[in-house]
Amino acid sequence: MPGIEAPGELPTAGSIDKLIHEPARLLIMAHLYVVESADFLFLMRQTGLTFGNLSSHMSKLEDAGYIEVEKEFVGKKPNTRLSLTREGLRAFEDYRRSMQQLFAEAPDG
Amino acid sequence: MDPIDLKEIERRAYTSYHEDGILDIFIGIGVLIAAGYMMTDLFWMAGTSVAIFTPLYIQVKRSITFPRLGQVTFSRKRTGRSKKTMLFILLLNVAGLLLGVVFFSAVTGPSNPAWYDLVVRWYGVVLGVVIAGLEVVFAHLSDLERFNWYAAVTLVVIPSVHLLGTPLFAHLAVLGAVVTVAGLYQLQRFRLKYPLVAGEAEVAGD
Numbered sequence: 448m449p450g451i452e453a454p455g456e457l458p459t460a461g462s463i464d465k466l467i468h469e470p471a472r473l474l475i476m477a478h479l480y481v482v483e484s485a486d487f488l489f490l491m492r493q494t495g496l497t498f499g500n501l502s503s504h505m506s507k508l509e510d511a512g513y514i515e516v517e518k519e520f521v522g523k524k525p526n527t528r529l530s531l532t533r534e535g536l537r538a539f540e541d542y543r544r545s546m547q548q549l550f551a552e553a554p555d556g
Numbered sequence: 557m558d559p560i561d562l563k564e565i566e567r568r569a570y571t572s573y574h575e576d577g578i579l580d581i582f583i584g585i586g587v588l589i590a591a592g593y594m595m596t597d598l599f600w601m602a603g604t605s606v607a608i609f610t611p612l613y614i615q616v617k618r619s620i621t622f623p624r625l626g627q628v629t630f631s632r633k634r635t636g637r638s639k640k641t642m643l644f645i646l647l648l649n650v651a652g653l654l655l656g657v658v659f660f661s662a663v664t665g666p667s668n669p670a671w672y673d674l675v676v677r678w679y680g681v682v683l684g685v686v687i688a689g690l691e692v693v694f695a696h697l698s699d700l701e702r703f704n705w706y707a708a709v710t711l712v713v714i715p716s717v718h719l720l721g722t723p724l725f726a727h728l729a730v731l732g733a734v735v736t737v738a739g740l741y742q743l744q745r746f747r748l749k750y751p752l753v754a755g756e757a758e759v760a761g762d
Contacts, residue, residue: 473560481566482628488753489626493569526627543560 577742584736684714
């Protein structure tokens with residue numbers, strides 16, 4: 448399972464969650480981690496991703512069960528609201544722990 | 557070491573909602589109105605302004621900020637901090653009320669206490685320090701650092717009433733004008749940084 452290493456062990460390539468590790472998805476997950484929920488426009492603004500880019504990454508995260516997507520109408524305009532699922536929250540925290548371990552225990556160059 | 561600064565991400569997400577300068581504009585206009593009330597001795601109408609301003613502020617945020625920035629529900633920790641800020645403002649009002657009672661007692665007592673004479677003589681300094689202190693606390697609670705700059709301006713503008721001999725309402729008007737203009741500048745920068753985006757359907761080309 449990605450992100451689960453014993454203390455003192457460096458994460459391996461196979462143990463790092465590649466779905467989260469991709470820079471755009473990492474940004475999306477990080478933003479959703481620090482808020483309860485956010486709409487599409489908010490994430491576009493905060494991450495700097497284009498509509499198409501964000502939409503594509505959002506689909507991948509949703510398919511993996513990491514985010515929940517709710518579509519609703521605000522007035523007459525469609526609005527998409529995103530939030531992390533429990534699985535997404537756990538996966539992000541595991542990823543974070545792996546990377547913290549990697550940076551903390553890797554020797555200086 | 558965290559590879560990604562989550563605290564900074566959260567802080568930026570929160571403060572981006574106040575980059576619009578709308579809060580500054582409302583506070584600045586509020587101070588200008590207070591100066592006007594002082595000039596016309598209609599201070600008792602201040603409560604009416606608060607009743608009107610609050611729903612108006614919410615409506616302006618909905619019209620200007622949300623369509624440009626999107627909508628977000630912040631974490632409980634952040635909303636807890638916002639609640640602390642609101643509690644601070646509420647305590648402020650209670651403290652102001654108590655202060656009024658204390659002053660009333662001092663004025664209507666058999667003789668004025670020494671501290672009362674000192675405060676009356678240097679009212680500009682006292683008021684300037686109190687307002688600046690509140691702005692600094694607000695800046696800390698709300699993460700809006702520009703309120704520290706407003707505190708510095710307050711410390712110059714309000715106590716200078718003793719140097720210039722001009723009425724207090726004029727200095728309040730200057731302070732209100734500075735904050736309002738700063739807010740308008742912020743708003744213009746915000747509108748350029750976050751142009752209005754069409755709805756999701758239009759952006760997606762549906």
